[in-house]
Amino acid sequence: MASGSKQYNFKSITVVPAGKDFVDIVLSRTQRKTPTVIHKNYKISRIRNFYTRKVKYTQQTFHDKLSTILTEFPKLDDIHPFYADLMNVLYDKDHYKLALGHINSTCHMIDNVAKDYVRLLKYGDSLYRCKQLKRAALGRMCTIMKRQGSSLSYLEQVRQHLARLPSIDPNTRTLLVTGFPNVGKSSFVNKITRADVEVQPYAFTTKSLFVGHADYKYLRWQVIDTPGILDQPLEHRNTIEMQAITALAHLRAAVLYVMDLSEQCGHTFAEQLSLFENIRPLFANKPLIVVVNKIDTMALEDVSADKRQALTALEESGATVLTMSTLTEEGVANVRNTACDLLLAHRVDAKTKTQKVHSVINRLHVAQPYPRDETARPAFIPEGALDKRMGRIPTKGRQQRLDKAERYGDVMDTDKQLKRDLQEEQGSEYSTDLRAEWDLEDPSWRYDAIPEIVDGRNVADFIDPDIMQKLAELEAEEEAREKAGEYDSESDDEETKLTRAKSALIRQKRLAMRAASQAKKHRNGPILPLKIRDRLRQMPKSERGRGRRAYHSDDDEDGTMDTGRDDDSRRTRSQSRGRRDRSPVARDSSVGRSAALIKLRKKDKAAGLIGLSSSAQKKSAMMKKVLGSRMLNYHGKAGEADRRILTPMPKHLFAGKRGKGKTDRR
Numbered sequence: 001m002a003s004g005s006k007q008y009n010f011k012s013i014t015v016v017p018a019g020k021d022f023v024d025i026v027l028s029r030t031q032r033k034t035p036t037v038i039h040k041n042y043k044i045s046r047i048r049n050f051y052t053r054k055v056k057y058t059q060q061t062f063h064d065k066l067s068t069i070l071t072e073f074p075k076l077d078d079i080h081p082f083y084a085d086l087m088n089v090l091y092d093k094d095h096y097k098l099a100l101g102h103i104n105s106t107c108h109m110i111d112n113v114a115k116d117y118v119r120l121l122k123y124g125d126s127l128y129r130c131k132q133l134k135r136a137a138l139g140r141m142c143t144i145m146k147r148q149g150s151s152l153s154y155l156e157q158v159r160q161h162l163a164r165l166p167s168i169d170p171n172t173r174t175l176l177v178t179g180f181p182n183v184g185k186s187s188f189v190n191k192i193t194r195a196d197v198e199v200q201p202y203a204f205t206t207k208s209l210f211v212g213h214a215d216y217k218y219l220r221w222q223v224i225d226t227p228g229i230l231d232q233p234l235e236h237r238n239t240i241e242m243q244a245i246t247a248l249a250h251l252r253a254a255v256l257y258v259m260d261l262s263e264q265c266g267h268t269f270a271e272q273l274s275l276f277e278n279i280r281p282l283f284a285n286k287p288l289i290v291v292v293n294k295i296d297t298m299a300l301e302d303v304s305a306d307k308r309q310a311l312t313a314l315e316e317s318g319a320t321v322l323t324m325s326t327l328t329e330e331g332v333a334n335v336r337n338t339a340c341d342l343l344l345a346h347r348v349d350a351k352t353k354t355q356k357v358h359s360v361i362n363r364l365h366v367a368q369p370y371p372r373d374e375t376a377r378p379a380f381i382p383e384g385a386l387d388k389r390m391g392r393i394p395t396k397g398r399q400q401r402l403d404k405a406e407r408y409g410d411v412m413d414t415d416k417q418l419k420r421d422l423q424e425e426q427g428s429e430y431s432t433d434l435r436a437e438w439d440l441e442d443p444s445w446r447y448d449a450i451p452e453i454v455d456g457r458n459v460a461d462f463i464d465p466d467i468m469q470k471l472a473e474l475e476a477e478e479e480a481r482e483k484a485g486e487y488d489s490e491s492d493d494e495e496t497k498l499t500r501a502k503s504a505l506i507r508q509k510r511l512a513m514r515a516a517s518q519a520k521k522h523r524n525g526p527i528l529p530l531k532i533r534d535r536l537r538q539m540p541k542s543e544r545g546r547g548r549r550a551y552h553s554d555d556d557e558d559g560t561m562d563t564g565r566d567d568d569s570r571r572t573r574s575q576s577r578g579r580r581d582r583s584p585v586a587r588d589s590s591v592g593r594s595a596a597l598i599k600l601r602k603k604d605k606a607a608g609l610i611g612l613s614s615s616a617q618k619k620s621a622m623m624k625k626v627l628g629s630r631m632l633n634y635h636g637k638a639g640e641a642d643r644r645i646l647t648p649m650p651k652h653l654f655a656g657k658r659g660k661g662k663t664d665r666r
Contacts, residue, residue, distance in 0.1 A: 010162040013072045018156075019149030023142045026061045030054060030138075036657060040127045051134040052121045058138055059114030062145065066107040069155065073100060074162075082170045082250035089242045091158050099151040099158075106148050113140050166211040173347070174222045174253035175214075175339050178244055178279075180272055181228025182265040183258045184293040186210070187326035189225040192336045197225050203266065204228055207240050209247060216340045224253070231267075231275040248282040254343035256289050256335070257319075261307065262297040269307050276314075287342040288319045291335055296325040 017025060034057050038050045076084045076093060087096065117137035124130035177185045181203035189197055193212025198205055210225040226244035230237070237245065248255065259272050276290075290311070292300060300308070300323050315321050322338060324331030351357065423430045435446045452459045464470070481487065528536070612618045 010074070010165060013159045013162065014068055016069060016152050016156040016159055019146045019152055022065070022152065023145050026058060026065070026145075027138070027142070029061055030058045033057060038127065042127075044125065047127050047130050048121055048124055051124075051130045052118055054134055055114055055117055055121065055137045058141060059110055062110045062141060063107055066103055066110075069103055070100060070107070073155065073159075080170045080250070082168070082246065085246045085250060086165075086243065089239055089246055090161065095154070096158065099154050102148055102151040103155070106144055109144050110141050113137060113144070166209055168209065168211055168224065168251075169222060170251055172222050173219060173340075173343060174224060174251055175256060175336075175343070176224050176226065176247060176251060176253040177256045177258060178226050178229060178248060179258035180230070180260070180265055180267045180275060181205075183228075183260040183272075184326045185228070185258050186225050188256075188258065188291075188293070188324070188332065188335070189223055191326055191329060191332050193223050195223070195225070204240060209243055214336065216337065217344075221340060224251070229275060229279065231271055231278055245279070245282070248279065252286065254287040254289065254339045254346070255283050256291050256339055257283075258291045258293050260294050261292055261300070261303055262294045264294065264297065269310075273310055287339070287346045289335070289339050289342065290314050290319045290321045292321065292323045294325060294327070295323045295330065296328050299323075 034054050035050060038047060040047075042050075074083065074087070076087060076097070084093075087093065114137060117133055117140075121130060121133050124133060177189060179185055182201070182205075186197040186199050186206055189195055189210065189212050190199065193214045195210060195212030197210045197212075204227065206225060206227045208227065212223045212225070214221045214223055224247060226247055227240045229241050229244050234245070257276055259269075259276075260267075261269060263269060292311070300311075311321050320338065320342065322331065322335050324335050326332060419432075438446045440446060449460075612621060
């Protein structure tokens with residue numbers, strides 16, 4: 001965006017923070033960039049300088065940020081009149097100037113507050129008084145800043161909207177499209193430029209200015225699509241219409257006034273002429289073209305004599321009348337070329353009328369080419385290229401189609417019915433047949449069933465085509481057997497009962513063997529070394545059971561566990577206690593041995609106390625365990641195996657000031 005030599009880049013305006021965020025940013029920066037350690041034992045001059053520096057730094061930070069806002073936001077008196085009036089329409093010029101004035105006043109007030117408190121800090125006689133003066137100064141600055149919250153939020157909204165405005169150059173070659181809503185302005189802009197303006201069949205689809213760019217005669221042209229304008233007084237027009245009026249008033253461009261003779265836009269031809277006469281003062285000193293759109297619906301020759309006479313009167317008044325149809329693209333290129341040529345001639349005439357031309361025109365010389373002889377030299381086109389262009393020599397693709405048709409005996413049909421014709425005939429019932437276009441060696445293969453492959457095998461190879469017939473035969477055979485009584489149950493005889501009883505015993509034996517095997521695998525006692533096992537195996541059982549503890553061996557002969565208790569040791573105990581004999585060796589039957597093994601599988605409550613010889617040692621160990629975990633439970637501390645950070649904020653990382661080096665740790 002340019003005006004003269006000045007460039008407007010509204011997208012680069014710095015973000016305007018809210019009032020509270022503004023204060024947080026400045027105070028955080030002051031804390032980071034100024035010293036933070038002071039003691040009452042320092043000299044009073046050092047204490048004064050410490051707090052004076054904080055006040056001055058805060059004031060300077062506020063001043064810099066507010067000055068940036070005042071500098072980057074455009075001043076309405078310095079920018080192009082088009083942008084000044086556009087901002088007045090969109091944001092209200094008075095409100096905009098008032099917000100910037102508040103920011104300017106805030107900047108001066110903060111400077112004065114800092115100046116006053118710096119003067120007072122020179123007379124501070126203690127650390128406490130200097131600190132209180134610093135707090136008062138920063139507090140007054142923050143209070144002044146927070147009062148401007150509404151102005152800051154308004155300027156932030158203006159900044160966001162300015163960044164979304166299209167990049168319009170007021171001084172470049174421009175085509176300006178205007179007219180009633182829904183007459184085809186956006187469709188025309190989409191046809192001649194690379195813009196993508198929304199087009200809908202209702203009015204006021206375009207609510208703001210849209211810009212597209214086109215190329216003509218090796219020059220870049222700016223095409224502006226304006227919102228629709230209604231025929232009403234200027235004071236009754238809304239913000240959307242005023243954007244178009246602003247562009248018409250301030251941009252030096254070729255104006256294309258689009259009209260709809262078919263009146264499909266919802267406005268009569270008389271209303272469109274009335275609007276043209278209403279805004280005609282805005283077309284002064286600009287090339288004017290009246291474009292009659294939608295001639296595919298109503299051609300210019302089919303209109304009534306009154307309308308044709310009105311268009312003739314427009315031509316006589318100096319406007320150029322052209323016709324086009326954005327639907328069929330008829331006349332679109334002609335309208336663009338004519339508008340560009342008229343604007344180029346108008347700009348050249350305007351420049352030749354200035355005083356600067358007379359000082360330059362004597363130094364210009366335009367060379368005109370002339371023929372050197374009477375010999376005609378037409379363009380040379382080789383015969384082969386000419387024959388290929390005229391279709392006398394078939395191209396590679398056409399030759400392949402001819403060979404294929406000749407191979408299958410087909411004849412190329414020039415009057416072949418196209419898919420579009422079928423779609424128009426069938427309407428909503430039309431369905432695209434994709435298989436008809438498959439390029440296969442044999443066209444008859446197109447509608448064959450596609451094989452379904454599972455695990456590398458074709459499913460069709462495993463399907464029996466006679467499966468239903470065979471199933472019916474099996475069902476008939478089953479019904480015949482049921483009628484013959486082959487499945488009738490008979491009363492069980494003695495032999496059957498004996499067989500079932502033996503089967504039950506076998507199942508019980510199998511369960512007992514399984515329980516014994518599991519009891520042997522899961523044992524809580526320690527496994528003895530090989531030397532001790534060999535020595536115990538050689539000892540008689542009477543001597544082997546003198547120990548108090550039970551030891552287990554992996555290779556006992558009978559597959560049971562030796563608890564180390566014999567009959568003599570059991571007799572020494574008082575039988576009045578009623579303790580059960582836990583030795584599975586004393587039980588001879590296999591069923592009793594199995595039950596004992598199942599009982600031994602139960603875990604002992606004191607499994608972790610194996611290895612302690614007496615109950616006193618076990619009790620002492622349990623007490624130490626409880627006492628050891630009491631403090632951990634009381635304080636709720638985690639154990640060594642828990643993943644936790646013992647010191648969340650180590651002092652060597654979070655104390656003091658950061659240096660000038662890396663700050664990525666924070």
